[in-house]
Amino acid sequence: MNDQELRDIFHSYRPEMSSEEDFMARLNEQMDTIDASQRGRRLRLFLPWVSGIAAAVAVGLFIFKPAKTTEPQMATVYPYYPERTALVMMNTDPLASFEETVAEIERSGQQLQLAIAEMK
Amino acid sequence: MNREEFTAQVRTELYGLRRFLLAACGGNSQEADDVAQEALMKAYVASRSFEHKTEFSAWLYRIACNTLVDHQRKNSSRTTLDINAAFGVASGSQTDGAFAYQDLYRAIDGLNVSERTTVLLFYMEDRPVREIATIMNVAEGTVKASLSRAREHLKEKLKEKR
Structure with a gap:
């Protein structure tokens, strides 16, 4: 048996397989699941950042917001009058x-x- | 690579890939399809980082080969479907139907995973040695040595049946 005969044996291998469309449908379902889980994962990764940024902005506004005062704003204009x-x-x-x-x-x-x- | 591109590429490779895995799984179509699905899922997850300068087919077969090796390592009790077992198989979906290739499966099953993969890629998929080396992540010399051993084994086993 030479190399070509071996090749012919393998080339004649035409097994019956389940429908390609069924296989692709199953594959698409699994890809949907992966896409959904990756979206969820991205959201979970992103959420702490969003929360952190929101907290930082809130703290910044609280700290740097000018305090309300009962003193007249123009009082310092004429301190000696x-x-x-x-x-x-x-x-x-x-x-x-x-x-x-x-x-x-x-x-x-x-x-x-x-x-x-x-x-x- | 987005999902549409991935699906289109997979469709062009699907028949060959499933046939390769079916032969490697000794005709067990359920097992072969499970390995194919698992490999394609791994490929899909990795496809976002796929570099277009790499050949998709070789890349996909590499993932499939690794998945096959992992799968067979996990299920080391895997046996080729024997002709005698045909009486117990009610559905054709479990095997490739008429057991027409039982001799071929028996001959392949006598090879180790590496030899089996090499033989199938070389004789069935007509892949050059260089590409098989890339797929299996080994040197070309290793592929040639593996092919040589496998060839002798197959000639002997298949000659017995003729």
Whole structure:
């Protein structure tokens, strides 16, 4: 028996096998299962990162959020002129009318001129 | 490689792969298909990192051969379906039907896993020695030596039957 005869024997091997479509259907089912488990795995890997980032953002907001204060924001503008500071505070009233605001500005101007005159 | 590409590539290799595994499993089609499914699942999981410069067929057969070796190591009590066992087999799905290749299975079964794989890849799948060496992750000389031993064994066994 030579090599070619051996080859012929193996080439004539044509066994009956189950349907290729059935085999592929089973394979597709298994691939679906693998895809689903990999999606779940990716999610499980990703979840701690998302939680960590969310926690870090929350902590950051809590720490760096400017604290609310009862002190007027403009108080430091005129530290040596309490009456002027009070005037500025009055001007910050959002409900003040246009005329009132203009009058305040005029008064402020006059007081500023007086203050400058005093300084001279 | 995505799922569609993988499925398309598998379809081109499927008949040859199943026939190879069926012969390697001594005609037990259930066992052969189980090994094929397991190998294809391993290949599918690994396919995302598959490099296109590698030949898909050789890569797939390599996974199949490793799976086959693992499977047969686990089921070391595996025996070739004997002609006498045919009376006890009700369904053709367990074997390749008419036991037409029983002599061939007996001859192959006398080989060790490495020789059996080499012979099937060389004579049945017409793979060159270089490719068989790649598939089995051994040197070409090892493949040639394995083929030589297997050839003598097969000639002797198959001649007896003629």
